[in-house]
Amino acid sequence: MRIATWNVNSARARAERIGDWLDRSDIDVVAIQETKARDDQFPASVFTDRGYEVAHHGLSQWNGVAIASRVGLDDVRIGFPGQPGYGDPEEREARAIAATCAGVQVWSLYVPNGREVDHPHYAYKLRWLEALREAGVARLAEDPEAQIAYVGDFNIAPQDDDVWDMAAFEGLTHITEPERSAFQALIDAGFDEVVREHTPGPGVYTYWDYKGLAFPKRRGMRIDFVLASPALRARVTGASIDREERKGKGASDHAPVIVALDGADDRPVDRQKK
DNA sequence: ATGGTCGGTGGCCGA
Numbered sequence: 001m002r003i004a005t006w007n008v009n010s011a012r013a014r015a016e017r018i019g020d021w022l023d024r025s026d027i028d029v030v031a032i033q034e035t036k037a038r039d040d041q042f043p044a045s046v047f048t049d050r051g052y053e054v055a056h057h058g059l060s061q062w063n064g065v066a067i068a069s070r071v072g073l074d075d076v077r078i079g080f081p082g083q084p085g086y087g088d089p090e091e092r093e094a095r096a097i098a099a100t101c102a103g104v105q106v107w108s109l110y111v112p113n114g115r116e117v118d119h120p121h122y123a124y125k126l127r128w129l130e131a132l133r134e135a136g137v138a139r140l141a142e143d144p145e146a147q148i149a150y151v152g153d154f155n156i157a158p159q160d161d162d163v164w165d166m167a168a169f170e171g172l173t174h175i176t177e178p179e180r181s182a183f184q185a186l187i188d189a190g191f192d193e194v195v196r197e198h199t200p201g202p203g204v205y206t207y208w209d210y211k212g213l214a215f216p217k218r219r220g221m222r223i224d225f226v227l228a229s230p231a232l233r234a235r236v237t238g239a240s241i242d243r244e245e246r247k248g249k250g251a252s253d254h255a256p257v258i259v260a261l262d263g264a265d266d267r268p269v270d271r272q273k274k
Numbered sequence: 275a276t277g278g279t280c281g282g283t284g285g286c287c288g289a
Contacts (some may be wrong), residue, residue: 011287034289036281061282113289155289209289210279220284253280253289 001071001102001263004030005151005224006245007110007207007254011035011056011064015043017250022050027241027258028071029101031108031151035064042066055099064092065110065152070104081138082131086112086124095128104232104261109152116175122173125155129182137189140229148229150191153207153254155223156183158193161202162222164214174223191227195257198239206241206256215246226259235261 004027008014011032022030031051035042036056047054053073058064067073077098085091095110109132114125132150139146156164156179169175187193205220214220228236238260246255 013281034281062288115288212278214279 001028001261002258003028003106003151003261004032004258005108005226006256007033007153007224007252009034009252009254011037011043012041014252015046019046019050021245021256029067029069029106031106032066032270033108033110033153035066036061037064055097056095057094059094062243063110065094065096065108067099067106067108069099080132080135080223082135084124084127086121104147104149106149109150111153111155113155117171117173117176123204124215126178126182132191133185136186136191140190144178145231146229149226149230149232150186150227151225153224154183155179157221157223158183163167164219174221183202186227190230192208193225194228194233194236194259195226199241204241206257207245210253224254224257236264259262
């Protein structure tokens with residue numbers, strides 16, 4: 001089984017590219033972030049026309065998350081227990097959706113950006129991550145064998161090598177100690193990050209800004225991850241970052257990130273169709 | 275080449 005996560009930066013603007021990517025990528029489950037659509041605007045047919053079930057959660061032109069699966073899509077959940085809102089703690093943004101696909105609970109997560117270190121959005125980001133950790137701890141306490149994948153755009157570069165130039169990020173979000181601690185706390189809670197060991201850096205990224213020819217200049221960031229509970233972590237056989245998808249006109253600023261699990265239809269990641 | 279990012283929106287904001 002192959003699970004992917006991809007911040008598409010608008011499902012509508014990216015619909016044709018998403019379809020083309022599905023056609024060539026042999027993906028069983030894909031978690032999508034930043035659909036930038038309400039449910040009534042989401043182009044579900046991109047997925048259903050190709051034999052995927054899809055669940056989408058979008059409240060406005062901001063955020064928006066989805067999961068598509070061709071191996072079953074059960075027990076869809078909107079938001080995680082304790083997920084805070086921005087400003088009004090009761091008003092949750094469309095940043096988390098989950099579904100159980102072939103026995104794996106996949107969470108498509110769009111972690112708040114943080115904007116600036118002294119901005120309220122930054123404190124919100126840290127609150128949001130801590131609440132996610134608490135929800136994960138509670139779930140694993142209930143069922144230590146649960147196969148849970150926390151996947152998506154974490155908007156954190158956990159290591160210095162995860163940005164093209166640390167000096168360029170002085171004073172900015174994504175690389176601060178509290179953000180990195182919040183990410184590490186998820187790992188310490190039992191959700192190991194499984195992509196890096198199969199895609200070692202430096203210079204390996206999942207996001208490149210649209211501005212300033214960042215992609216051709218190889219100025220990127222590694223901010224999209226797959227975190228796996230212990231039972232799921234034991235099944236991971238490989239991972240890859242589809243850097244090709246960042247190329248050309250009409251690309252998202254994020255590349256898809258793919259993880260392979262053991263299973264009857266598994267095949268080596270380095271033999272995947274391009 | 276006197277510009278040099280997108281997307282959604284509505285006449286700017288968010289990333």
